[in-house]
Amino acid sequence: xxxxxxxxxxxxxxxxxxxxxxxxxxxxxxxxxxxxxxxxxxxxxxxxxxxxxxxxxxxxxxxxxxxxxxxxxxxxxxxxxxxxxxxxxxxxxxxxxxxxxxxxxxxxxxxxxxxxxxxxxxxxxxxxxxxxxxxxxxxxxxxxxxxxxxxxxxxxxxxxxxxxxxxxxxxxxxxxxxxxxxxxxxxxxxxxxxxxxxxxxxxxxxxxxxxxxxxxxxxxxxxxxxxxxxxxxxxxxxxxxxxxxxxxxxxxxxxxxxxxxxxxxxxxxxxxxxxxx
Ligand code: SAM
Numbered sequence: 001x002x003x004x005x006x007x008x009x010x011x012x013x014x015x016x017x018x019x020x021x022x023x024x025x026x027x028x029x030x031x032x033x034x035x036x037x038x039x040x041x042x043x044x045x046x047x048x049x050x051x052x053x054x055x056x057x058x059x060x061x062x063x064x065x066x067x068x069x070x071x072x073x074x075x076x077x078x079x080x081x082x083x084x085x086x087x088x089x090x091x092x093x094x095x096x097x098x099x100x101x102x103x104x105x106x107x108x109x110x111x112x113x114x115x116x117x118x119x120x121x122x123x124x125x126x127x128x129x130x131x132x133x134x135x136x137x138x139x140x141x142x143x144x145x146x147x148x149x150x151x152x153x154x155x156x157x158x159x160x161x162x163x164x165x166x167x168x169x170x171x172x173x174x175x176x177x178x179x180x181x182x183x184x185x186x187x188x189x190x191x192x193x194x195x196x197x198x199x200x201x202x203x204x205x206x207x208x209x210x211x212x213x214x215x216x217x218x219x220x221x222x223x224x225x226x227x228x229x230x231x232x233x234x235x236x237x238x239x240x241x242x243x244x245x246x247x248x249x250x251x252x253x254x255x256x257x258x259x260x261x262x263x264x265x266x267x268x269x270x271x272x273x274x275x276x277x
């Protein structure tokens with residue numbers, strides 16, 4: 001298999017990827033902002049807009065790292081909560097539902113209306129940084145942090161409404177195995193959403209992107225995090241990842257239906273979506 005552009009054994013790849021994220025964990029958030037000039041925030045927001053969380057939704061964010069997707073999920077639920085409660089009250093009034101106050105109180109008790117996000121990552125250091133961040137930012141409710149491998153998820157079948165993986169799947173040794181696991185843990189009707197670097201579809205941008213990736217990012221890695229090699233791997237792993245269409249075919253191969261993708265920033269990243277029916 002491959003670790004960036006190097007050919008390595010499968011076992012070696014897992015170990016090397018682990019070391020990369022162990023090394024970058026502390027500077028991961030700062031580096032994300034620096035490398036993407038903050039644009040990764042917009043891409044992640046976009047993923048949440050596509051997901052459109054609903055009350056009670058159970059999310060599994062695999063390769064969840066420092067929690068960016070899960071935090072956005074919680075923020076979305078909190079922001080929509082009042083609107084949902086108003087809608088529900090109105091519906092109940094329209095239907096002359098007898099016990100409005102009780103239902104309302106139950107909803108009041110949980111600010112997340114039963115929704116939950118599980119953040120699963122193979123790297124304990126990334127999880128530790130994420131957990132500290134969640135405490136600092138005041139996310140006390142609705143989150144669980146679980147150490148686990150995307151290729152062998154520590155969860156029962158048919159458990160989650162949505163599975164997300166953001167900038168994670170290209171680091172996994174056997175992509176097909178991770179996709180099969182995603183399929184297994186989703187409930188029937190559940191949705192798979194993957195945000196990942198992809199192939200740029202604009203020739204001008206592609207040239208600039210190459211220069212930026214190979215010449216600027218490792219330098220930033222060295223200057224900000226004192227770690228050239230890890231960032232060189234990240235760039236190389238992006239280049240080795242399948243194209244939008246190839247990845248779509250892989251997702252379909254494990255059984256997902258209605259698979260499609262959206263390019264963001266001219267294909268610098270793509271969001272693939274599929275359903276378990
Ligand atoms: N999803 C986060 C985000 O968007 O900011 C973190 C992405 S980070 C680039 C990639 C993450 O994938 C790392 O936290 C790494 O530990 C994790 N990872 C790599 N291989 C994995 C595997 N086999 N199973 C679960 N997580 C894995």
